[in-house]
Amino acid sequence: NAKLIILESRADAEAKVGADGLWIPIQDSTGDQGYTASWYVSKTVVDEEAEPPEPKTPVVTPDDVEFFLIPIADGLAVRASADFNAELIKRAPLNTEFGYLESRADVNKKVGVVNQWINVYDASGDQGYVAAWYVTRKAGTPPPAPGSAAKPVTPPAQPKPVTPTPPVQPKPVTPPAPIKGLAVVPTIEGLAFRTQPLVTDANLIKRLPLNTTLEIDEPEAQAKNKIGVDGQWLKVKDSSGKSGYVASWYVKLATGASSGESQGGSLNLRTTTEGVALRRSTVVNDQSLIKRLPDGSIVIALEADAASKVGVNGEWLRVRDNSGAEGYLAAWYVEKA
Known part of the structure; x- marks a missing residue:
């Protein structure tokens, strides 16, 4: 019930009394001055002619306090x-x-x-x-404002002299044995290659990309009757010679996989590793890359002397893939199909 004297106009003070978030400048009976929360005070009647006591010290407003x-x-x-x-x-x-x-x-x-x-x-x-x-x-003092003080700059370290090293020559890739008989390719991405002709997590060997060439590992007459048939399984070999089973309703006959040449006399080739680069030119950089081909992809050579370059380090072959894209492949990453 302490009585406080307002230090602003009555109209301003009365408008604030009881309002959340507002402050009223006041003076108490000892002469101390300051601000009080308006939502914690109420009005009372005082002698309007009474003079307030002299203040002890100058009034310090909230705006003066850091x-x-x-x-x-x-x-x-x-x-x-x-x-x-x-x-x-x-x-x-x-x-x-x-x-x-x-x-x-x-x-x-x-x-x-x-x-x-x-x-x-x-x-x-x-x-x-x-x-x-x-x-x-x-x-207290607020934290420094962003950008108010520049951080010391550490000068960059001088680069150490680099002794140039000759580029590493790619190791020659030993191509797998060519497919001599009937071959098939998946019609979906990620076809399961399994140890047994049934679907379980335990028998999954790996998943095969589109256009992977697989050699039939069972009698051809028997295999031909299964290709594309629901519920049938084909025993096949991949390019590494690994034997396993694939769902026959997810494969089709591979074009030119057993002949070595296409109908027009152009040489059919097969990639021997995953991710072989098809490029716009024989320069190896990001700008020349058209796409990367999965292991076992079939391409057609578009130059007359292609056969003499196949498997040779440092040689390039101009080819066309099954989507019609044309470019250059490293000759040491392909074999005759």
Whole structure:
């Protein structure tokens, strides 16, 4: 029930009494002056002609006191703009120290007020907006504002002299034995290659890419009756000679896989490793790459002396794949199909 004397106009003070988030300048009976929260006071009748006691010291307003802001709840949202739906930049834990990018007077008016937002920054330099009713003041110096002090620049280290080394020549690849009989290729990506003709996780050897050439490992007459038939399995070999089973309804006959040449007399070739590069030129760089071909892909040579280059290190072959794409392949990564 302490009586306090207001130090502003009666109209201004009466408009604030009982309102959340507002402050009233006052003086107590000892002459001390300061500010009190308007939502914790009520009006009383006093002698209007009574003179207030002389103040002990000059009035210090909240705008004169340096402070920083801290959350009153853990995980306070820092957002890209003053809106609940704005992008979330981060969540700040309790005791995070925020500086503010607005005037101290404006911040004082907003702290604790519902539906007000304050533009802040933290010690890491992250900036954004926080709900004013979830922060409080704490006396002290705010963290340095972003960009207020330049970080010392460490001069770059001098590069060590590099002794050039000759490029590593690719090792010659020993091509697998050519397919002599009937061959098939998958009609889907990731066809399962299994140890037994049934579907379980335990019998999966690997999954095969499209256009992988597989040699039939059972009588041809028997195999031809199964190709493309639901519920049937084919015993086959991959390019490494590994034997296993594939679902016959997911394969088709390989074009030219057993003949060595296409109908037009052009040489059919097969890639011998995974990811062989098809390039626009014989220069190896990112710009020349058209695509990468899976192991066992069939391509057609487009030059007359292709047969003499097959498997030779340092030679390149101009070819066309089954999609019609034309380019160059490293000759040491193909074999005659």
